[in-house]
Amino acid sequence: MTISDPDTDRRVFRPTVLDLGDALLRPWGPDLDVPGGIGPALTAAAADPAVARWSPLSATGQVVVETYLARCEQYWADGTAAPFAIVDAADGSLCGNAYLGWTNRDDGVAMIGYWLLAAARGRGLASRATTAVTRWAVEHAGVRRIELYHAVANEDSCRVAVRAGFPYEGTLRGSYTYDGGVYVDEHLHARLASDPFTD
């Protein structure tokens, strides 16, 4: 007998815009536009040393950008992931990325990740975007648990996790390779839908 969780049916991410005040989270997709174009902005992000090390992108050409945007559009269309561009509220420029995707939809478990362009760091955008996406996913998509993984050496990401209310749960040994080579240890952080939001 299959026991179906009544929440599974509402576990779909539907396109939305989240307002952080000084920035907006907008669904990635072919309709998204930023000053100067998505291609150059993604290429700049891909070339950033910290992004290249901890959140590698392969946005080196127009075809790749188009493929990336089409894939994001498909994620939104089938509700399996919620990839957001973080854009400046004043001028629309690209600040970064916040991605939420199901890892086990039946169990209500999702995973979150992010990166920021260097110029957008230091103002809490990653932490605030992570909190906003988490709250939205809990309230509108039946998320029960959100996990956040980062390499042990990525202390900036560890601080984002803690600031966003994702306590450290443990260290995973040799769990991930960021460059296709050595597998490194990662911290697992997570928050539950039942964890209170403090803001």
Ligand SMILES: CC(C)(COP(=O)(O)OP(=O)(O)OC[C@H]1O[C@@H](n2cnc3c(N)ncnc32)[C@H](O)[C@@H]1OP(=O)(O)O)[C@@H](O)C(=O)NCCC(=O)NCCS
């Ligand atoms: C990880 C990464 C997103 C962190 O960026 P960040 O700007 O340090 O993080 P936040 O946007 O949360 O900003 C936090 C900083 O803004 C400050 N800040 C200012 N206003 C703030 C506010 N309203 N709320 C929270 N923090 C605020 C904080 O004090 C903190 O500064 P500090 O580190 O000097 O204490 C960035 O380093 C990055 O893109 N790295 C490469 C990609 C990557 O590692 N992705 C994660 C893979 S797991």
